[in-house]
Amino acid sequence: MKVFLAGVIQGTLQEPAIRCQSWREPLREALRRQLPEADLYCQLSRHPDGITYELPEIVRTLAEGNRLAGECDLLVAWLPEASMGTAIEMYEASRHGAVVLTVSSLCASWVVRAYSDRIFPDLATLEDFLASAKLRELLESKSRGKPSER
Numbered sequence: 449m450k451v452f453l454a455g456v457i458q459g460t461l462q463e464p465a466i467r468c469q470s471w472r473e474p475l476r477e478a479l480r481r482q483l484p485e486a487d488l489y490c491q492l493s494r495h496p497d498g499i500t501y502e503l504p505e506i507v508r509t510l511a512e513g514n515r516l517a518g519e520c521d522l523l524v525a526w527l528p529e530a531s532m533g534t535a536i537e538m539y540e541a542s543r544h545g546a547v548v549l550t551v552s553s554l555c556a557s558w559v560v561r562a563y564s565d566r567i568f569p570d571l572a573t574l575e576d577f578l579a580s581a582k583l584r585e586l587l588e589s590k591s592r593g594k595p596s597e598r
Contacts, residue, residue: 449587451479451486452517452546454537455526457498464499466492471526474571475551479524482578489516491533513537518544521587524574527552527560538563547583547590549574565590 453475459467469492479488491513492498498509514536517523523541525534527550542548542563550564551574560567565586568574577583 449483449486449522450516450520451483451488452520452523452537452541453479453488453490453526454517454523454534454541456529456531456534457492458533459529459531466499467529471528471571475524475526475574478571478575478578482575482583483522486522489520510536514540517541517546520546522546522583523548525550525552525564527554527557530554530557535559535563545590547586549577549583 453472455471456467457469458465461467472490472492476488476490479486491509495501495509501509510533513533517537518540520541523538523546525538525548527534538548538550538559548564549566549568550560551568551571552560553569554560555567566577568577
């Protein structure tokens, strides 16, 4: 199973800087505990110096991330604030049939609502879902083309 870890890197910052990424390791650990067979992809791990890239490399990196989001089985998004990159990744994953799980309080956001199969208020609630049979049921249901129950 291919799992894409998506979430705020720069977010709404106007300068070339990276938001605090302390959420990544706890989320990785939760995914490893509950889905040990998963092949986990993280754009920031793959491109830790991405904030320093110039335009040609930025375009290649975005295209690579978008392609991989479209190829995953499960995308887990961390959205404490708006993120244009994460929105595109969610869209690509959703339109290619992946399950999209989002941790966010942005429940009124059209992107979050339209492209998430489930929305969670925090990591603990997401981890409970990952540990239950509900994730496997959702993955199986979506792979058979059934609409997700939101």
